[in-house]
Amino acid sequence: xxxxxxxxxxxxxxxxxxxxxxxxxxSRLAMGIVERIGxxxxxxxxxxxxxxxxxxxxxxxxxxxxxxxxxxxxxxARDGLGLDSPELAAxxxxxxxxxxxxxxxxxxxxxxxxxxxxxxPVAPLHNPANLTGxxxxxxxxxxxxxxxxxxxxxHTTMPESAARYAIDVETADEHRVRRYGxxxxxxxxxxxxxxxxxxxxxxxxxxxxxxxxxxASASAVRGGRCVDTSMGLTPLEGLVMGxxxxxxxxxxxxxxxRVGGMSIDEIDTLLNKKSGLVGLCGDNDMREIExxxxxxxxxxxxxxxxxxxxxxxxxxxxxxxxxxxDAIAFTAGVGENAAPVRAAAVAGLETLGLAVDGALxxxxxxxxxxxxxxxxxxxxxxxxxxxxxxxxxxxYALVRPAEKT
Ligand code: AMP
Numbered sequence: 022x023x024x025x026x027x028x029x030x031x032x033x034x035x036x037x038x039x040x041x042x043x044x045x046x047x048s049r050l051a052m053g054i055v056e057r058i059g060x061x062x063x064x065x066x067x068x069x070x071x072x073x074x075x076x077x078x079x080x081x082x083x084x085x086x087x088x089x090x091x092x093x094x095x096x097x098a099r100d101g102l103g104l105d106s107p108e109l110a111a112x113x114x115x116x117x118x119x120x121x122x123x124x125x126x127x128x129x130x131x132x133x134x135x136x137x138x139x140x141x142p143v144a145p146l147h148n149p150a151n152l153t154g155x156x157x158x159x160x161x162x163x164x165x166x167x168x169x170x171x172x173x174x175x176h177t178t179m180p181e182s183a184a185r186y187a188i189d190v191e192t193a194d195e196h197r198v199r200r201y202g203x204x205x206x207x208x209x210x211x212x213x214x215x216x217x218x219x220x221x222x223x224x225x226x227x228x229x230x231x232x233x234x235x236x237a238s239a240s241a242v243r244g245g246r247c248v249d250t251s252m253g254l255t256p257l258e259g260l261v262m263g264x265x266x267x268x269x270x271x272x273x274x275x276x277x278x279r280v281g282g283m284s285i286d287e288i289d290t291l292l293n294k295k296s297g298l299v300g301l302c303g304d305n306d307m308r309e310i311e312x313x314x315x316x317x318x319x320x321x322x323x324x325x326x327x328x329x330x331x332x333x334x335x336x337x338x339x340x341x342x343x344x345x346x347d348a349i350a351f352t353a354g355v356g357e358n359a360a361p362v363r364a365a366a367v368a369g370l371e372t373l374g375l376a377v378d379g380a381l382x383x384x385x386x387x388x389x390x391x392x393x394x395x396x397x398x399x400x401x402x403x404x405x406x407x408x409x410x411x412x413x414x415x416x417y418a419l420v421r422p423a424e425k426t
Pocket of ligand 1: 236307358
């Protein structure tokens with residue numbers, strides 16, 4: 022019996038999300054999350070999907086990532102799926118920043134760990150937590166292949182014309198200031214799934230992917246390769262997000278520092294945590310914003326309009342970058358669920374061949390589907406993202422024993 026299971030770990034600063042998949046058939050065996058690591062009120066929620074089981078919850082202090090992963094391992098073991106199982110083929114880790122170096126998923130060794138560490142200055146919030154998760158998992162199963170799947174990797178195909186900022190080249194290179202892009206695992210998965218939905222090979226189609234979750238990003242994908250994306254050096258650039266501003270004049274920062282007397286850290290917090298939808302109207306959940314708009318709330322209406330205006334600008338920009346577009350794909354929490362956002366984003370773009378069929382757009386479903394009229398020149402699709410499946414697929418492709426011919 023060969024090992025076909027892959028554990029996917031997404032280690033944040035105070036949480037670990039995990040899924041166990043069986044790559045023999047892509048099925049999900051278990052999933053869960055440990056939250057508030059390092060606090061007294063940590064929580065573990067584990068769902069043993071293989072047994073159609075009920076979620077088990079557990080609360081109490083979890084001191085660090087090591088304890089968190091041990092708790093996860095114990096929960097998995099209760100279902101006969103423990104980390105010591107011979108059926109576990111590998112652990113796949115989500116790593117946020119892979120810089121220019123990592124263009125593909127990579128089996129982790131000391132050199133890879135050192136490079137992820139070297140990238141901490143450009144990903145101070147994410148890479149340290151990702152590293153902690155990797156080191157903990159390596160200590161638990163030193164014999165098992167561990168694979169890093171980078172959020173930036175899909176975007177490393179961007180040409181220099183899209184990846185560089187127009188600033189002094191020497192300064193940029195010295196500090197590795199360039200556009201890296203994020204959500205790459207999702208953009209890769211969704212662009213491929215969109216081609217599949219159209220019944221065509223990824224190499225044959227041009228797709229604009231709109232990943233609209235609490236974080237949001239757009240990408241232009243030509244023939245399966247990313248040629249531009251809206252996030253940059255950090256996930257702050259681009260679309261209006263739940264709590265991030267997205268694009269703004271960089272001089273806003275100088276102004277807030279010089280005239281507003283704010284510190285760099287205060288501005289960082291303002292733009293990353295207190296801006297976007299929450300800064301504009303106090304809510305970052307699109308459901309709540311839709312409800313408030315229904316009640317005639319003007320701040321919610323304006324927040325929605327600003328969100329849509331920015332989204333439309335990116336659709337237009339990426340249309341121009343690609344020249345011809347076969348499909349636009351909406352994904353992530355807002356993209357998959359918010360029909361009014363999808364309708365508003367393409368409203369008035371009929372001359373670009375873009376339209377949404379009202380009835381199809383209103384359908385709720387977990388399946389990839391087309392929502393454009395049948396004769397539409399450019400298809401509009403809703404494609405649920407699945408970053409865990411993509412990480413597991415990429416991880417397994419690297420470690421599975423060569424097929425016997
Ligand atoms: P994500 O980051 O992909 O998990 O997306 C989370 C966001 O999706 C939430 O903050 C909401 O704004 C949005 N969302 C989730 N469900 C719905 C829904 N049914 N309608 C509108 N927006 C939704």
